[in-house]
Amino acid sequence: MQGGFALHSKILSELGIESVPVKKSSHLESIEGLIIPGGESSTISLLIESNELFDPIKHFSQYNPVMGTCAGLIMMSKRCNDKRIRTFGLLDVNVSRNAYGRQIYSENKLVDFFFGDIKIKKVPTTLIRAPQITKLGENLLVLGSVDSKPIAILNNHFLGLTFHPELDGIKIFHEVLFNPNSKVYYKKISKGYET
Numbered sequence: 796m797q798g799g800f801a802l803h804s805k806i807l808s809e810l811g812i813e814s815v816p817v818k819k820s821s822h823l824e825s826i827e828g829l830i831i832p833g834g835e836s837s838t839i840s841l842l843i844e845s846n847e848l849f850d851p852i853k854h855f856s857q858y859n860p861v862m863g864t865c866a867g868l869i870m871m872s873k874r875c876n877d878k879r880i881r882t883f884g885l886l887d888v889n890v891s892r893n894a895y896g897r898q899i900y901s902e903n904k905l906v907d908f909f910f911g912d913i914k915i916k917k918v919p920t921t922l923i924r925a926p927q928i929t930k931l932g933e934n935l936l937v938l939g940s941v942d943s944k945p946i947a948i949l950n951n952h953f954l955g956l957t958f959h960p961e962l963d964g965i966k967i968f969h970e971v972l973f974n975p976n977s978k979v980y981y982k983k984i985s986k987g988y989e990t
């Protein structure tokens with residue numbers, strides 16, 4: 796639809812997972828998981844409305860894993876500071892759009908992530924006009940933070956990232972939701988975090 800889906804699809808194919816772009820609700824029938832990519836959340840929100848995808852995606856998300864990167868996380872949030880955006884409310888967080896400033900203030904950092912007991916050190920994370928998670932609700936597992944702000948959060952089969960793993964070729968986050976054989980698969984690492 797809008798946003799950076801090509802690199803997500805490359806990562807999925809490296810994991811042996813087929814992917815298709817979702818542009819209308821019938822496309823949801825053939826898939827078992829969804830990625831809402833980065834882009835402009837205001838545009839993504841408008842396109843979701845004009846393609847009549849809001850209710851179908853909301854329904855789909857009850858039964859299937861959904862991952863959102865950057866603008867995708869904004870779409871998954873419960874509350875966004877930009878009221879033009881109709882969010883899905885899948886992750887109980889408040890987000891603030893473009894909270895790190897303008898495009899020029901985009902950066903790459905090495906961050907340690909915690910997948911339950913598994914720690915993966917110094918993962919490159921690229922933030923591009925990223926949203927900030929300003930308030931966390933209950934039952935969220937924070938996988939990683941920058942300057943004590945969460946940048947990766949998991950709630951059951953919903954994963955929200957303020958950065959772009961696909962730009963750095965990082966596969967581990969896709970594995971969390973879409974690879975049941977992975978040691979970081981969400982059902983394995985969420986134990987003890989009943990939702």
Ligand code: GLN
Binds near residue numbers: 835864867893
């Ligand atoms: N700034 C964008 C927004 O608020 C998100 C940027 C991104 O997805 N890289 O929608």
